[in-house]
Amino acid sequence: MNLPTKSSEQSANIERLVKCPSCSVSAVYGPSNLFRPFCSDRCKTGDLAAWASETYTVPVSDVTSDGEESVGDAADE
Secondary structure (H helix, E strand, O other): OOOOOOHHHHHHHOOOOEEEOOOEEEEEEEOOOOOOOOHHHHHHHHHHHHHHHHOOOOOOEEEEEOOOEEEEEEHHO
């Protein structure tokens, strides 16, 4: 007996709920949400503004003259 299987196209269109990274409200993560993974344009724009104002930074590794690696904040330089 052969059971019906989902095609890869159907499984690719499944939308799931995720927490908005900015406000933690449930948001649809799928093609119907133009702001994914955010819940709204407001949260998406606020996140972009935080990156642009350097509120968020990515840690960088610096190698000191004695060969040891130190991890610092990009804003500390």
